[in-house]
Amino acid sequence: MKPGEVEFVEGIWISTKARTWLDMARQLPLNDLVAMGDELIRIPRPELEGREGAYSTVEDLRGLVARHPNLQGVVRARQALDLMRVGSDSAPETFLRLAMLDAGLPEPELQVGLRPGDPRAPSADLGFRQRKVAVQYDGGHHLLEPQRLSDRRRDKAFEAAGWTVIIVDNSDQEDGFAAAIKKIKRAFRTSVAASTVASGFAEEH
Template sequence: MHPRALPATLGPTAAPTFTRADLRAHGLPEDRLRAGDIRRVTHGVHRRTADAPLTWDALGYPVPPAPFAPEEVAAVVQAARGVASHVTALLLHGLPLPPFLTEDGTVHLSRPHRRGASLRPEVTSHARSVPGQDVVRLHGIPVTSIERTWADLAAMLPRGPVDPVVAAGDAAVTPLWTPEGRLPPRTTIPRLRACLERSGRFSGIRMARAALELVRVGADSPPETALRLALIDAGLPEPELQLMLHPGRRGSPDADLGYRQWRLVLHYDGAHHRSLEQQARDRRRNEGWERAGWAQIVVTEDDARDGFGRVVAEVVAHRERLGGRVFAVR
């Protein structure tokens, strides 16, 4: 005997996931869930076996930020009566995170203390309340805001350098680069500060406050943040980010960071600079700075692995060659 067909309202277009209550509302018995055309997503939540779920790749995530399809993550969070947070929120927002904080096969979510920990194997619970102003929806998933997610990163790290929190903050406040131009920033430094103020005391608050003082607009990658911090730690002045030879002039040579007063720029050439097209753009960039009489230092992944010791030494040597002379800053 074939099981009764599922109504169209319980399907990929109208309702990708459904519950026992949804079955009852359509006059179907609960044992209908045992049929082979239905599979379990999480306790109490199911979907059709034949449905093709929306993919993370289609939403612009080359690496899935969660172990389930987007609509299934939304169902897991809703069923657990929580808010996606911590590692899951970092990945959903696309913020950089330290290598040891990787996706672990569960959905991280925050739940009010009174509800206790979730017993669902696909969920990692964090017992705390998240105010509504710190919750947004991404791809149908309730998730901590980018500001609260950034603050939570500080709570996940052991005591030590604040660099990972600074890098995440830089990524949050810097307009994203695209071939068509930069997108608006996802948040601002004042909004990060306001989030810390309303969050009260929490583990990591001191690290977050210290990191916030170092967050800047203009770093396009964690290595660029690390380079800036290495220069500052060496006692050098803070470099200008996204420096342009002729500010406001279309087609002007640009650099990741540099010192206008010393006519010195630094280019961090990561893995994407290996393509022939990018190398051609880099040559035009370098020729523009060279014609203007500026010194240049090209920084590589090897420098990053070495803590930028060579780069710092070259910046110091360039400054010493100037013998205290500086150029007019226009």
């Protein structure tokens, strides 16, 4: 290993998180490697996680990969870097995003704020602002009653602003998010139809 690729933790020298990601490139499927990378570059919530900065950045990971051009798995690591995005808060969110891209959907925006620039506004995990389609991935903790109430307020705020809200959960992973993607495509068709009607109305008046 090269300098900067190991760290001293509780009396033991271990690989850094970034180097561990690169080493796992020889074993993990591409989507899993992307999910692992997304976690490294994710911006944390300090009040919940006790840290302020991301573990790494895409630029730093590209530099790491460039220093090991002959390492087994380096090609897959480069592929993963092209697919990684800041904003996925969990591996399922990454898998959903990748499934959407595989299905031919446009690249979604991540952590879509209902009102840009307002940190107090609710946000969607993934979404398409122009089409007003919000996609929420609700993991297991969303089943808890306080979180369910918060989620419902969040979704109502989007719906009141004219957005279509699509809820995706753990069960949707069983079919590779196929059913969820059908819902998203249906929402796209609805938004196009509504836009066409609105445009025609505006031209008449």
